[in-house]
Amino acid sequence: MKRLLILTGTAATLALGAAYAQDKELTIVSWGGAYSNSQDKAYHEPYEEKTGVNILTEDKSANALAGIRAQVEAGNVTWDVVDMLQADAQRACDEGLVLQIDPDEWLAPAPDGTPASEDFVEGTMGECFIPQILYSTMFAYNTEAFPDGGPSTVEDIWDTEKFPGTRALQQIPQKNLEWALLADGVPADEVYDVLATKEGQDRAFAKLDEIKDNVIWWSEGAQPPQMLADKEAVIATAYNGRIFNAQVNEDQPFEIMWDHQMFETDGWVVPVDTGEEELIKDYIKFATDTQRLADQAKYISYGPARKSSAPLVGKFEGTDIEMKPHMPTNPKNLETAIPFNVQFWADYGDSLEERFNAWVAG
Template identity: 45%
Template sequence: MKRHITTAIAGLATITIGSTVAAQEITVMSFGGAYGASQMEAYYKPYMAETGVKIISVDADNPAIPVKAQVEAGNVTLDVVDLEPSDVVRLCDEGALEVLPIDDLPDGADGTPARDDFVDGTLYDCAVGTIVYSTLIAYRADLTNAVTSSADFFDLENFPGKRGMRKSAKFALELALMADGVAPADVYDTLSTPEGVDRAFAMLDKIKGQVVWWEAGAQAPQLLADGEVVMTTGYNGRFFDAMVEEGQPFTLFWPHQILDFNLYAIPTGAPHKDEAWKFIKYATDTTRLASQATYISYGPARRSSAAMVGLYKDGKTEIAPFLPTYPDYVADSLTTSIDFWADHDIELSERFNTWLVN
């Protein structure tokens, strides 16, 4: 499988810049909502103003689905798509994404070569990372004791009350192992063994009767806001929005956060692939990635962007301490392993779903 960036790929053509007439417009598909709004402000509007190229913004719950359908039908209308890493790997393997000339990406503003500037896990053969987000623990300090360890999430005696968790093996099993003392660097090696899997489920057993399972990202902060749970896992950006925009009394616990990414890619056969690549290079430079953090609390995929991150759009909130890439948080974090889940997702999801009903 084509997981992370390689230097050459036999049998696959890389985009050749300048092979078509300059486009007057491109179509970009992403996930919409506050995230899509941040892309509009940080990427789309400046690009249109500087180049005169119109960007048609299209939303989808999961852009990977229309990409696959369009490529298979031979009727591709999308030029740039925003994807999750697992979909990048799968679609690239299937030949549904263009292989990109990664060495064409601009260096960081501080001169760091692009290959060294992007956060680990955000450059692929067929995609370039834009944002880093995380799943982490949030709690109500007015309803429970201060959380000082991920183990506290599984301690009902000293931290009584219901927990919120995503209804998925992914993230739940990793957090369970870290809470049981497994270092982030050893999580996936441990989870690759039957004993490690048993160990993770043994931790989940401790709180099973007190868990409220959520499936949509908006549910986690709502459960916490309503007091239905005293602590929950969830996406850092969702918690930040609730705290800053709604004044919710949440406290975020950053150690053992689980990092994940979003990336830009070009569908195979995109009608304006050259302009699409120009846009991706523009959107993923140091300045533009730092600019997006003004509008949403996701970390830039480039290290050189960190020094440029300033205030949130409210003009008063320092955004850096709310980003998963904040230096104080990274050392204790875990980066989700696409390789691991590509190999073990089916078996662990089956066991998790069986565990839920027993």
């Protein structure tokens, strides 16, 4: 059984409490790979050292919404904290699967005393969602496949004559439908209005039809860098931090194409009925404070969700590489960025996922 014990008193009692802490556990669900490693270094290991709590990790965030649904419906919730995309978190919140969060109760203030509700980047905090990082999904390519220069625009991804080869796309409708409309000439500021219509959805799927024969699909964040390295694909959508990791740690000849990156927030939710709310609150307050979010940027090129963390971002751990230019929040990288519309996908996700999955299988 997982338990939380707070003891005060003599040194002997404190020593007993420290030993007792070894029996406490939290099960935290995340994405695996370089991202989970960044969490281990910035959050989990320091928290374990500070408290003696044992952190168990499961790399199941790719199916987090379905997993929480199944556990709650079965009355057997085994996940304590779940790393989740903001759109899926909103759907889980709407369905009553995760706890509502009061940021100023749950989270630490900024070092200057600014309440947490005012210190996180505007629009990132959700009713049941605690933001950690700002990241992007964008296109990347293997430069060895394009000695004369690779694609530079979303339209180029659809140009299979000028840029031949297999594209690896994530097997979800999110972002693929938006990019399809952009490639078909829809202005960036009209994409979601168009995609909200039956005609716009038909248009997006028709555009995807044009490259379907050149596409392989991925579902886990570690797959696109591997597909590019193996030349199973020459162009891939990917999380920017995964490509940065492959460039820096594995010396892969990859290039990021920042054109119309899809800018998004990732963070924590807490399933209902975990039975460990106080311990979870203690962990989350620690893991989302200003220093911890800045520390994560030492290990992966995702921007911290706290405003007070941004000035503390420095170099990639063990190198002289400045991290700020590699962040999706870098002004140059943001020039054509599209904010991912969380509310749109909370409203349309189920129907478009059903249609997309049928289209992939067809």
